[in-house]
Amino acid sequence: MMKGLKKWRLFSLLAALTVFLAGCGQEELSTLLPAGQVGKDQFNLLLLASAIMLFVILVVVTIYVIALVRFRRSKLGEQHVPEQVEGSHTLELVWTIIPILLVLLLAVPTVYYTYKLGDVTAMGAVDDEGNAENLVVDVTAKLYWWEFEYPDLGIVTAQELVVPTDERVYFNLLAADVKHSFWIPAVGGKLDNNVENVNKFYLVFEKESKDLKDGVFYGKCAELCGPSHALMDFKVKTLPRAEFDQWVAAMQATADNHVVANPQGEEIFQQSCIGCHAVSGVGETGAQGPNLATFGDRNRVAGFMDHTEEDLKAWIVDTQKHKPGNTMPSFPQLTDAELDALSEYLMGLSVEK
Numbered sequence: 001m002m003k004g005l006k007k008w009r010l011f012s013l014l015a016a017l018t019v020f021l022a023g024c025g026q027e028e029l030s031t032l033l034p035a036g037q038v039g040k041d042q043f044n045l046l047l048l049a050s051a052i053m054l055f056v057i058l059v060v061v062t063i064y065v066i067a068l069v070r071f072r073r074s075k076l077g078e079q080h081v082p083e084q085v086e087g088s089h090t091l092e093l094v095w096t097i098i099p100i101l102l103v104l105l106l107a108v109p110t111v112y113y114t115y116k117l118g119d120v121t122a123m124g125a126v127d128d129e130g131n132a133e134n135l136v137v138d139v140t141a142k143l144y145w146w147e148f149e150y151p152d153l154g155i156v157t158a159q160e161l162v163v164p165t166d167e168r169v170y171f172n173l174l175a176a177d178v179k180h181s182f183w184i185p186a187v188g189g190k191l192d193n194n195v196e197n198v199n200k201f202y203l204v205f206e207k208e209s210k211d212l213k214d215g216v217f218y219g220k221c222a223e224l225c226g227p228s229h230a231l232m233d234f235k236v237k238t239l240p241r242a243e244f245d246q247w248v249a250a251m252q253a254t255a256d257n258h259v260v261a262n263p264q265g266e267e268i269f270q271q272s273c274i275g276c277h278a279v280s281g282v283g284e285t286g287a288q289g290p291n292l293a294t295f296g297d298r299n300r301v302a303g304f305m306d307h308t309e310e311d312l313k314a315w316i317v318d319t320q321k322h323k324p325g326n327t328m329p330s331f332p333q334l335t336d337a338e339l340d341a342l343s344e345y346l347m348g349l350s351v352e353k
Contacts, residue, residue, distance in 0.1 A: 028212040031185045035207040035217065038188030041113050048109060052102050117188075120200045123170040135164065138172045140285050141180035141193040141221065144232040144326050145303060149285040155251040156283045158290030159303055161219065161236045164244040165205050173199040181223035184236055190222045205238040214299050227325040231304045250351035251281035254293050261348025265341035272331060272342075279349055289328060296350035302326075309343040316342065 027033050034040045071082060085091075125133040131152075138149040139161075149156045163169045173182050175193040183190030188203045209216050214235075221232035239247060260266050269279075276289030283291070298307055302323055305311040316339065319328045334342070 026213065027186065028209070028214065028216065029185050029218045033186060034188070035205065036187040037204040037206065038117055038202070039186060041117065042188060045110060045113060049106055052106055056102070118201060120170055120202060122168070123200065123202075134168055134170055136170045136172065137161065137163070138174070138285060139182055139193065140174050140176055141182065141225075141232075142176045142327075143178070143226060144221070144228045144323060145290050146219070146232075146234040147285050147287070147290065150248075151284075153248055153252070154283075155248065155281045156278075156285055156287075156291050157251070157281065157294060158292070159234050159300070160294055160298060161234060162244065162247055163205050163236065163238055164241045165208055165238050167241070168202045168204055170202045171200065173201075178225050179223050180221045180225050180232070182219070183222040184217055184219040186217050187236070192223060205236075207238065208240065209236065209238045216299065228323045231302070231323055233300070233303045235299060247351065251293065254280045254351060255282035260345065262341050262344040264338075265343070265345025268334070268338050268342045269345055272334075276328070281351065292346065292349055294349065294351055296347045297352045309340075309347060312343045312346060313339045 027035070031039065031043065031046075034043045073080075122134055123136055127133055135150070136152060138151055140147040140149070145159055146161075147156065147158050148161050171182070171191075173191055173193045175195045177195070179195065180193040181190050182193055184203065187205055189201075191199050191201050193199070205217075216235040216237050219234045219236055221229060223229075225232065269277075273289075276287065277292045278287055279292050281291065281293035301307055301311045302315050302319075305315060305322065315322055316331050316334065318332065319326055319330045
């Protein structure tokens with residue numbers, strides 16, 4: 001008796017925990033709170049599949065309970081033998097046709113959305129003057145960071161994807177080392193970044209990110225890629241088209257004009273970091289390390305640490321301690337004064353201030 005009570009207590013606890021966790025979605029990171037048409041389409045498919053599965057479970061459980069109660073031994077007696085039914089064409093038709101209908105009910109919209117969301121024929125569309133009609137972003141995944149190139153605009157960022165709202169944004173996905181997977185849970189995805197072939201798809205960002213926690217959506221790598229896979233995040237900032245154009249202009253201006261918050265820090269950067277990192281937003285993909293033109297505008301160091309000078313200095317001194325397997329060397333030889341100057345310089349790299 002006590003054993004049975006313990007099982008029911010455990011079941012009740014799990015049920016209560018399920019209800020509690022159902023309210024824990026974060027708007028900037030939850031697939032259950034879609035912020036774009038692609039995410040909504042995928043969410044609707046999820047609801048449809050869940051409804052079908054719930055229907056099947058309820059039917060099976062109902063039949064099981066009816067059989068358990070109606071034909072229990074204590075009610076019918078030890079000698080009762082149920083009617084033996086063999087070769088019932090009606091039953092055979094029922095348990096054949098109903099599963100086929102359920103599969104079709106799920107398969108038809110799934111195939112429809114697969115082709116709809118994979119339609120990238122407009123990616124290369126140009127107007128009468130030869131200008132691109134749609135924004136295209138080349139996404140290169142690396143161990144363990146993300147690089148975003150805007151080929152038609154001549155700019156590149158790292159760890160920070162900035163896009164306009166209420167229009168399709170097309171993506172070319174590629175990996176530089178091992179397989180990764182590009183995923184923005186609240187907006188849509190996910191799709192693999194492969195080393196040898198380019199995957200293409202589009203997303204629509206309908207909600208501005210400024211009202212969210214930290215002012216951004218978060219993207220993640222959804223393919224196990226190494227010891228720091230869980231730390232391979234990036235941020236997504238969505239802006240109205242006019243503000244996005246201003247951001248593009250500010251990025252393009254970094255080619256000739258960038259503010260130096262600490263000249264000594266810039267000198268240290270030129271000696272130790274310039275071989276891997278660029279501080280101009282104008283360029284192409286292919287750098288060994290992340291582009292730092294907007295480092296001061298980020299809200300994370302190394303994709304997951306707090307965006308503070310203390311965490312930045314800790315990262316520079318020992319990168320493997322914080323993100324095992326990454327390709328950035330550590331600089332324990334820098335003095336405290338040099339670290340202070342370098343971190344102040346990096347925090348001053350901004351296009352938004």
